[in-house]
Amino acid sequence: MTYDCGFLEELSLSDDQYSFARERRESHATDFGTERNDGGGNLPDAVVWPERTDDVSAVLAAATDRGVPVTPYAAGTGLEGNAVPAHGGISLDLTRMDGVVDYRPDDFQIDVGPGIIGTAVDEYVAGDGLFFPPLPSSGDISTIGGMIATDASGMKTVRYGEIADWVLGLEAVLADGTVIETGSRAIKTSSGYNLTDLVVGSEGTLAVVTEATLSLAGRPEQIRGGRAIFETLDDAAAAVFDTIRTEVDVARIELVDGLSATMANDYLGSDLPDAPMVFLEFHANHGIEAEIELCRTIFDDHDVARFEMADDDAEMEDLWRARRELAYAVSNYDPDLESLHPGDVTVPISAYPDLVHEIKRLADEADLLVPCFGHAGDGNLHYGVLVDPDDAEQRERGERLYRAVVELALERGGTATGEHGIGQGKRASLEPEHGAGAVETMRTIKRALDPTDTLNPGKMFPETADGERVREPDC
Numbered sequence: 001m002t003y004d005c006g007f008l009e010e011l012s013l014s015d016d017q018y019s020f021a022r023e024r025r026e027s028h029a030t031d032f033g034t035e036r037n038d039g040g041g042n043l044p045d046a047v048v049w050p051e052r053t054d055d056v057s058a059v060l061a062a063a064t065d066r067g068v069p070v071t072p073y074a075a076g077t078g079l080e081g082n083a084v085p086a087h088g089g090i091s092l093d094l095t096r097m098d099g100v101v102d103y104r105p106d107d108f109q110i111d112v113g114p115g116i117i118g119t120a121v122d123e124y125v126a127g128d129g130l131f132f133p134p135l136p137s138s139g140d141i142s143t144i145g146g147m148i149a150t151d152a153s154g155m156k157t158v159r160y161g162e163i164a165d166w167v168l169g170l171e172a173v174l175a176d177g178t179v180i181e182t183g184s185r186a187i188k189t190s191s192g193y194n195l196t197d198l199v200v201g202s203e204g205t206l207a208v209v210t211e212a213t214l215s216l217a218g219r220p221e222q223i224r225g226g227r228a229i230f231e232t233l234d235d236a237a238a239a240v241f242d243t244i245r246t247e248v249d250v251a252r253i254e255l256v257d258g259l260s261a262t263m264a265n266d267y268l269g270s271d272l273p274d275a276p277m278v279f280l281e282f283h284a285n286h287g288i289e290a291e292i293e294l295c296r297t298i299f300d301d302h303d304v305a306r307f308e309m310a311d312d313d314a315e316m317e318d319l320w321r322a323r324r325e326l327a328y329a330v331s332n333y334d335p336d337l338e339s340l341h342p343g344d345v346t347v348p349i350s351a352y353p354d355l356v357h358e359i360k361r362l363a364d365e366a367d368l369l370v371p372c373f374g375h376a377g378d379g380n381l382h383y384g385v386l387v388d389p390d391d392a393e394q395r396e397r398g399e400r401l402y403r404a405v406v407e408l409a410l411e412r413g414g415t416a417t418g419e420h421g422i423g424q425g426k427r428a429s430l431e432p433e434h435g436a437g438a439v440e441t442m443r444t445i446k447r448a449l450d451p452t453d454t455l456n457p458g459k460m461f462p463e464t465a466d467g468e469r470v471r472e473p474d475c
Contacts, residue, residue, distance in 0.1 A: 001087060001088060002045055002088055003045045003066075003067075003068045003069070003088055003089050003090075004045075004066075004068075005020070005045045005046035005068060005089070005090060007062050007066060008046060008048065008059070008062075008090075010062075011055075011058050011059065011062060012054075012055075012058065013048070013055060013058075013059075016049075017048060017049050017050070017051065017055070018046055018047065018048045018049070019046065019047050020045070020046050022043075024047045025043045025044050025045070025046070025047060025091070026043065027047075028044055028047050028073055028076075028085070028091035028093065029042045029043045029044065029084065029085070030042065030076070030084060031076040031077065031078045031079070031081060031082065031083050031084055032076060032077045032078060032079055033078060033079030033080055033081060033342055033420075033425070034081045034084050034424075042084050042085055042086065043085070043088065044071065044085040044088055044089060044090060044091035045068075045088050045089055045090065046089075046090050046091070047073075047090070047091045047093055048090055048091070048092050048093065049093045049095070049096045050092065050093075050094065050096065050097060051096045051097065052097070053171060053173065053179060053210040053211070056092070056094075056173045056208050056210055057173050057177040057178075057179055058177065059090065059092065060173055060174070060175055060176065060177045060208065060454065060455075061176055061177025062177075063089070063090055063454055064175050064176050064177070064452050064454045067452060067454075068089045068090060068454070069085070069087045069088065069089035069090070069453070069454055069455075069456075069457045070089055070090045070092050070175075070208075070454055070455060070456070071083060071084070071085040071086075071089065071090070071091050071092065071204065071455075071456050072092050072094060072145070072149065072204035072208050072455075072456060073091045073092060073093045073094070074093070074094050074095055074114065074115055074142070074143040074145050074146040075095065075117070075141060075142050075143050075146055077138050077141055077142040077146065078146065078150065078420070078421070078423065079342040079344075079420045079423075079425075080342070080417070080420050080421050080422065080423025080424060080425040080426060081423045081424035081425055081459075082149065082150060082203050082204070082421050082422075082423035082424075082456075082459060083146070083204070084423075084424065086424060086457060086458025086459065087457050087458055092208065094113075094114045094115045094143070094145050094208070094210075095115040095143065096115060097113035097114055097115045097145075097210060098113050098115035098116040098117070098120075098143075099112070099113050099116065100112055100113075100116070100121075100124055101113065101211055103124070103125070104185075105125065105128040105130060105216075107185065108130065108215055108216040108217065108218075109168065109185060109213060109214065109215060109216065110124070110125060110132075110213075110214050110216060111211055111212070111213050111214075112144055112211070112212055112214065113144075113145075113210070113211060114143060114144060114145025114146075114148070114208075114209045114210060114211070114212065115143050115144075115145060116143060116144050117139075117140065117141065117142070117143055117144075118132065118135045118136070118138075118139030118140065118142055118143070118144060118147060119135065119139050119140045121144065121214070122135070122139075125216055126219075129218055129219050130216040130217065130218060130219065131216065131217060131219050132166065132214060132216055132217075133156055133159075133160035133161075133166065133217050134147075134152075134153060134154065134156065134157065134160050134161060134162055134163050134165065134166050135147075135154055135156075136152045136153060136154035136155075136419065137154050137155060137324050138154075139154065144212055144214070145209050145212070147163045148163060148167060148170070148199070148200050148201075148209055148212060149201070149202070149203050149204050149209070149421070150201060150203060150419065150420060150421035151163050151164050151200050151201035151419070151421075152419050153375070153378070153380075153418065153419045154375065154419070155252040155254060155281075155323075155375055156251050156252055156281075157375055157377070157378045157380070158244070158250060158251070158252065158253055158375065158377030158378045159249070159250065159251040159252075159283065159377075160217070160251070162419070163200065164197060164200045164201065166214055166215045166216075167183070167196060167200055167212055167213070167214060167215075168183050168184065168185060168186075168187070168196070168213040168214065168215055169181065169182055169183025169184055169185065169196055169212075169213040170182045170183060170195075170196055170199055170200075170209050170211065170212055170213070171209070171210045171211035171212075172199055172207035172208060172209050172210060173207060173208045173210055174206075174207050174449055174450070175207075175449065175450040175451075175452065175454040175455050179210075180195070180207070182195035182196040182198075182199065183195070183196040183213065185213060187215070198445070201421070203421050203422065203423065203456060203459055203460060204455060204456040204459075205446060205450070205455050205456045205459055205460055206445070206446065206449050206450065206455065207449065207455070208455070220251075220283035220284055220285055221284070221285045221286070222282070222283070222284045222285065222286070222288040223251075223281065223282070223283055223316075224281070224282045224288055224292060224309055224310070224316075225252075225279075225280060225281040225282075225309070225310050225316040225319060225320065226279075226280050226281075226292075226307070226308050226309035226310055226316075226319070227277050227278065227279050227280065227308060227319060228277065228278045228280065228299050228304050228306065228307045228308075229273050229275050229276070229277050229304070229305045229306040229307075230275065230276045230277070230278070230302070230303065230304055230305060231275070231276075231303060231305055232276060232303075233257050233258070233276040233356060233357075233360060233372075234353065234356070234357055235276070235302045235303050235304075236255060236276040236277065236278050236302075237255060237352060237353040237356040237357070237376070238302050238353045239278060239298060239299045239301075239302040239304065240253055240255060240278060240349075240352065240353075240376040240377065241349055241350065241352055241353050242298050242301070242302070243295055243298050243299075243377075244349050244377055245349070245350075246294070246298060248291055248294050248295045248298065249282065249283075249284065249291045250280060250281065250282055250291070250295065250377060251281045251282060251283040252279065252280065252281035252375075252377070253278060253279070253280055253281075253375075253376055253377035254278065254279040254280075254323050254373065254374065254375060254376060254377075255276075255277075255278055255356070255372070255373060255374055255376035255381070256276070256277045256278075256279065256322075256323065256326070256373045257276050257356075257360075257371060257372045257373060258274050258275050258276050259369060259370075259371045259372075260326055260329070260330070260371040260372065260373045261273065261274050261275065261276075261277060261322075262274045263326070263329040263330055263333045263371055264322045264323075264325065264326055264329045266329065266332075266333060267325060267328060267329035267332055267333070268321070268322060268325060268329065270322055272322055275305070278299075278376070279319065279320065279323050280295065281316075281320075282295075292309065323373070326371075326373050326382075327342075327382075330371050330384050330386075333386070334386070336388055337369070337386040337387060337388060338386065338387065338389050339384035339385065339386055340384070340385045340386075340387060340395070340398050340399060340402055341384075341385070341402055341425055342382070342384070342420060342425070343381070343382060343383040343384065343385070343402065343405060343406075344374070344380060344381070344382050344417050344418045344419055344420045345380075345381055345383075345405060345406060345408075345409035345414055345415065345416060345417070345418065346378065346379045346380040346381070346409065346414050346415050346417075346418030346419075347379045347381075347409050347412045347413065347414030347415075348379055348412065348413050348414065349377075349378070349379045351379070351412035351413065351414065352376060352379050352381070354412070355381060355408060355409065355412060355414075356372060356381065358408055359372055359381070359383060359405055359408070360372070362401050362404055362405065363385075363401065366397045366398070366400070366401045367397075368385060368386065368387065368394070368397060368398055368401060369385075369386040370383055370384065370385055370386070370401070371383065371384055371386075375418075378418070379414065379418075380418040380419065383405060385398040385399075385401050385402045386398075406429055407432075410429075410432055410433055415433060416429035416430075416432075416433055417429070422459065422460045423459055423460075424458065424459060427459075427460065427461060427462045428462060430460065430461065430462055431462055439461070439462070442460075442461070443461060446460075446461075
């Protein structure tokens with residue numbers, strides 16, 4: 001379905017703030033995790049670049065009045081089609097709202113626009129010895145608004161938590177153009193409903209974030225990184241569990257299986273051992289060596305083959321590069337194979353070793369390549385099921401395996417998505433994870449705040465998987 005977005009010319013937008021040009025629309029028809037639809041089915045009918053909250057409010061109010069869907073968009077680094085316009089309409093590109101609105105270093109706080117890149121926040125506050133701890137691995141290419149939309153997290157979540165833990169308040173615009181403010185600058189509040197947490201992780205289906213108040217932290221005085229190499233993946237996963245159970249103060253603890261190491265070597269030309277590894281980083285203001293030695297002792301109990309720490313920052317940066325580039329390494333490993341879906345299940349830490357073992361067992365049974373790596377310290381595992389896209393039988397085997405892993409995670413009290421969000425790719429998992437009653441409550445909230453289904457339709461809810469909007473507009 002296409003929509004007439006000519007009303008944009010009637011709003012108080014400059015000529016360079018909206019476009020109907022096909023090349024502009026095509027650039028907003030996909031994200032990192034989706035393929036461009038050559039048939040144009042995901043093409044928005046227009047792209048708008050708001051520069052202030054009033055622009056967002058005016059566009060949403062006019063679009064809602066006319067039954068035109070609006071899909072928030074930023075850097076396009078999502079993996080589940082979260083920002084891909086499933087029903088055309090307007091792609092609302094927030095990247096021009098990328099400024100620092102206010103900075104209060106004495107309060108460890110900063111107010112920013114949704115389009116600011118994550119690492120730009122760190123750069124802005126670095127002179128005061130501060131940083132924004134929960135940045136995901138893609139923090140140098142993704143925006144704060146996108147991170148808030150999916151409640152993103154990353155390698156340091158095991159110590160610092162996820163994005164939601166560092167958002168104090170929001171300015172956001174509802175579908176009818178109403179501007180609301182949530183939260184406060186206080187570090188705690190018992191006042192009213194927690195609307196901040198309601199908006200965080202809602203993937204642009206409830207409101208469009210136009211400003212965020214973020215908490216900051218002081219940079220640790222001591223940072224040490226290293227890696228440990230194991231004979232078996234089971235030993236590596238068990239070592240991670242014991243490290244977390246013992247409350248070793250790690251800031252990052254990442255698991256990489258031998259297959260992923262091989263892929264990283266091929267992609268980067270590196271010389272990692274083709275063996276299971278655990279990458280580590282410790283943050284402290286004092287006593288860091290004691291934490292490292294405690295971790296080494298635990299790893300020794302699990303037959304670690306090598307435990308080595310980087311000698312300097314350059315060596316540590318080189319070490320972590322292999323882990324950061326793994327997503328690209330997997331996608332570029334074999335031109336005849338493709339990864340079906342970006343898996344990011346998360347389970348309670350006690351279930352993590354068993355989850356890793358079962359995934360590899362299922363991969364062997366299906367005779368498929370399934371690289372596994374992830375933020376092991378918080379129970380998060382990324383996995384890809386590699387198949388020949390032209391082999392229908394192999395694709396079906398891969399789909400069964402992918403679904404089986406999600407089911408394993410849910411059976412163990414986990415989640416289908418630890419950080420990527422539901423988007424379009426994981427809608428079928430929403431009800432099995434939360435139950436029919438909880439999902440209906442989510443629908444009730446969506447209908448209350450967005451009765452015409454203006455904001456990011458086709459996402460989140462299972463009934464939108466067939467391409468229909470939750471509720472057709474009255475127009």
